[in-house]
Amino acid sequence: MNEYFLECVGCGRDYPIGMVNTRCACDEPLEVKFNLGSVPCNWFQSQRSGFFAGRYAPFFPYLDPDPLFSLGEGQTSLLRSVSLVEKLGLKELLFKNETQNPTWTFKDRGTACSVQNAIALGYRRFGTLSSGNMGASVAAYGSRAGMDTFIMLKDNVPREKIDALTIYGAKAFQVYGDYGELYARLLEIGNHHQIYFSLSDDPLRIEGYKSLAFELLEQMDGQLPDLLAVPLGSGGLCRGILKGFEELRDSGITSNVPIFIGIQAAGNSPTVDAFEKGADHIECFQNSSTLDHVLENPYPPSGNQVLRKLKASNGLLLKVNNENILTAMQLLSQEGIFAQPASATALAGLIEAVDKKMIPRGSRVVVVVTGSGLKYPPVLKEFDVSPVSVKLDQLPQALEAVLG
């Protein structure tokens, strides 16, 4: 029989599984624990009706999901690099294309789990705190589940991002004030008003991200990659994928876990800075500024846990500048994937790690491409590629000029 509970990732204290809007008294996030036992996994392809309802169910024993409230998250493509793999001297370079999720970012994997938990616990109100992507995801799932949905946004989230989430019917609040303080206040407000806030470190959200590890193992025919490069915002995605790989190992399906490379933009690098200083705890980053605001949380709620986990597992932590992020966006596009800058950050970090000979030549690497470039197209102005403007009868000459 399975027993499941929440455990603090910092001090190890236990909490009951039904608790929401809660961090530990020591101010660290909680995560789901359960007795894995032997997992009767059938490694066939699942239907697109929610990954946790199919063959991955043994890894989500605390859920009794209703497939109606899935939006077909997960089961995204794993694309082989055509040209970059050779340039970087890697044995394999694969892109996990999370832009194919229902709201076009990886957030949907987490939201899909959170919303099932919210429904099971009887919540009628759902919400989050977001720089845009998580807001859209929570708005979509909340709306589908018929819940009243509340999205809290930082004051600098651009209007086009807000419009692209209120369309789902959510109520958006643009809040002026300290982001870290807002986070803490939402836990109280959520408990007071019976709102399930699926924040970046909601234990059930982290659980959803595990599915990315399971899919990777299948898509690589049971082989693990040597390295996995992932952008670090709040740290939730990194935690979730790593938890997934650890559970695969602990259930005897694999014997190892890939090395993680966590990458932040230099414009907001609290976790990387703590790592470089050899510190145990992150400090709040001052004057954060990133290209698409997605990796801009100055005090990531899962920062300490990422630090602990990556240190303990020989992981790498790197930061990259805007120029390198924009170059990585172009390189990804040449492979056919238009990613938002926050997502291209992972590839930029990998390139830097290769340049600095921090990773062995001949490695097999997976880069997680977290969100669609359509999430914030104003960034494209940085490239300034104008179309050729021409009258129809002059098109042949204009084309001739380009073809040379």
Add this chain to the structure above:
Amino acid sequence: MNEYFLECVGCGRDYPIGMVNTRCACDEPLEVKFNLGSVPCNWFQSQRSGFFAGRYAPFFPYLDPDPLFSLGEGQTSLLRSVSLVEKLGLKELLFKNETQNPTWTFKDRGTACSVQNAIALGYRRFGTLSSGNMGASVAAYGSRAGMDTFIMLKDNVPREKIDALTIYGAKAFQVYGDYGELYARLLEIGNHHQIYFSLSDDPLRIEGYKSLAFELLEQMDGQLPDLLAVPLGSGGLCRGILKGFEELRDSGITSNVPIFIGIQAAGNSPTVDAFEKGADHIECFQNSSTLDHVLENPYPPSGNQVLRKLKASNGLLLKVNNENILTAMQLLSQEGIFAQPASATALAGLIEAVDKKMIPRGSRVVVVVTGSGLKYPPVLKEFDVSPVSVKLDQLPQALEAVLG
């Protein structure tokens, strides 16, 4: 042994399979014909490595595809309506969510086939004529295949749409002049400069759209829907899905074909207008204007064929106004799907058909949601939903006010 060739959908004249940039001498599009024979179909889920390389291969006998040049198109979700199905008095209402494709529209299914054909024929140059979506798709696949890529755009395509395709490295041309004439000129230019123009009625593009029919049959456990609602732009998608269902029937896998409902925006309805007049041929629409420019081709290259096919199969053709399209966008969002207006057109048409009692109560209906709402967010201004702007210390009161 299979023999395959191109056949004019109008006069029936044959052409060799290797011809590109070609319409029939009678100015109708060509389509691929081959001897289906008995199809050894294994109805298991394919890997995401190009639908034509997996279990659907028997329906693409003329292709020897290289999976490296797939972007993981197809295998999109089929979502069950949560609330609308009951309101409309339908037995089943399902949304085929094509926004999960690699460039976030159905176009990728067609481009994936075209690019394989272009590679097999030795082309090094790839291109299209587009109002944005097809351009992005062709740019992505062309870039991945290492081809020089040329995208011709109408003069009114907004800059943000152009930026979102030049990022792939394609050369964009904004062409001032008649769209129909431009289309014809591109066929000449393509042949002259050895550019494979994958236009809306490229026979191989139509072939790619067939895959949507195959997936639907699988996702509905071998049952056909009664009705299929699809937006009509150039008409290529409608032709392709119908051809897929016809081939399923002709190969003995099914015994029937669903009824198609083709829907256009009232701001550009050449095919619907011809249908309503009982005409055999479409006429060029004057002063086209639609919400996101996607359904704005005034003289759709596959218009006559759609007219013929839908007449012959008891199909319906409807047009809907902007107000109803925007309402449909909101209704879709409540189901968790943020679609662009052109895509919501299909649902708007279905609602009108239900209101006018044109379809039987208790029908099982699939609505094809063709593209992501992120493709052209400026349309969201039509909804004018402002966020609540508030200081952190006043958030509890602001929330209280909303909760009542």
